Amino acid sequence: MLTRLAPSPTGALHLGNARTFLVNWALARQNGWRVLLRIEDLDGPRVKAGASEGAIEILQWLGLDWDIGPVSQTDDLTPYRAALERLVSRGLAYPCRCTRSQILAASLSAPHAGDHELRYPGTCRPAPGERIDLSRLDDPEVSWRFLTPDEPVPFNDAFAGPQSFNPQLEVGDFLVATKQCQPSYQLAVVVDDARQGVTQVVRGDDLLGCTSRQLLLYRALGLGPEPAYTHLPLVVGEDGRRLAKRHGDTRLSHYRDRGVSPxxxxxxxxxxxGLGGRREMSATEFAERFELASMPSEQVVFAAVDDRWLGS
Incomplete structure (x- = not known):
């Protein structure tokens, strides 16, 4: 069994990230899973200099460790290209020239809350049976979309329970590669998890809907076995929105630099x-005491009193 800690170097790790990583690591150490550290650094324009090294330092500061890695997605892009070629050759992905403004103008649905996703209306969808020339993969002006079936994709989540989403109704034919043939998150995470042997995925429940898309890609690419999923409630601010800069400085490096202990x-x-009243605790003790069944199912609200307690 293998799980992965997969920080993205698009920003510093905050308290919400730490909670998910800590639970993931604790489950691994309880169940004898190996841990892979994967730096998900494909989002080039948003990657911040030094963020990868900073994430590694912070995870170590918390007391987390891993058995494999760190490995970075940008170390080798050929597996993503191969997967995209496979989808195109099977008639399951097609080129798209639509801009976001064009999709917005044609879309009948509003962006999803929190992720600003629009449902793609199928403007560039090919006619049934139309074949796409693989040479178009080198066209820098097109992105690539997955020919998404109109059907629910159920799965059982270890924490959230039975789930089912229909990606076609929610987002339509979703991106598998952006312009310049850069793999999307959905494609990259499937390719990586499959080739690295990840069997256990533990992450925030803002990605619950993504799971059905990723399962479709697993099956379209003929990959397997599919991993088991555990989606955890998010940490939000007092306004109910996902923890971010608007809620103050919740970066772990901020607290570390203020002298707060891990x-x-x-x-x-x-x-x-769900481990009772707050008191100082090591990562090792957390792993010994944590029980997934006792974890609250509702979102956690980070409040000013929490910040004061950390600094007291």
């Missing part, structure tokens, strides 16, 4: 995970 941070996370 045990104090983990103590707060432990309370959020």
């Amino acid at each position: 045990e104090r941070v983990i103590g707060l996370l432990a309370e959020w995970c």
Whole structure:
């Protein structure tokens, strides 16, 4: 069994990230899973200099470790290209020249809350049976979309329970590669998890809907076995929105630089995970005491009192 810690170097890790990574790591150490550290650094324009190194330092500061890695997605792009070629050759992906403004103008649905996704209306969808020339993969002016079937894709989540989403109704034919043939998150995570042997995916429940899309790609690419999924509630601010800069500085590096100990941070996370009243705690003790069945199912609200406790 293998799980992965997969920070993205598009920003510094904050308390919400820490809670998910800590639970993931604890489940691994409880169940004998190996842990892979994967740096998901494909989102080039948003990647921040030094963020990868910063994430590794912070995870180590918290007391987390791993058995494999770190490995970075940008180390080798050929597996993503091969997967895209396979989809195109099977008639399951097609080129698209639509801009976001064109999709917005043609779309009948509003962006999804929090991720600003629009449902793609199928403007560039090819006619049934139309074949796409693989040479078009080198056209820098097109992106690539998955020919998404109109059907529900059910799965059972270890924490959230039975789930089912119809990606065609929610987002339509979703992107598998952007212009310049850069793999999308949906394609890259499937390719990586399959080739690296990831069997356990633990992440925030903002990605629940993505799971059905990723399962479709697993099946379209003939990959397997499919991993088991555990989606955890998010940490949000007092306004109910996902933890971000608008809620103040919740970066782990901010607290570390203020002299807050990792045990104090983990103590707060432990309370959020159902381990009783907050008190300082090591990552090792957290792993010994954590029980997924006792974790609250509702979102955690980070409030000013929590920030004060960390700094007291």
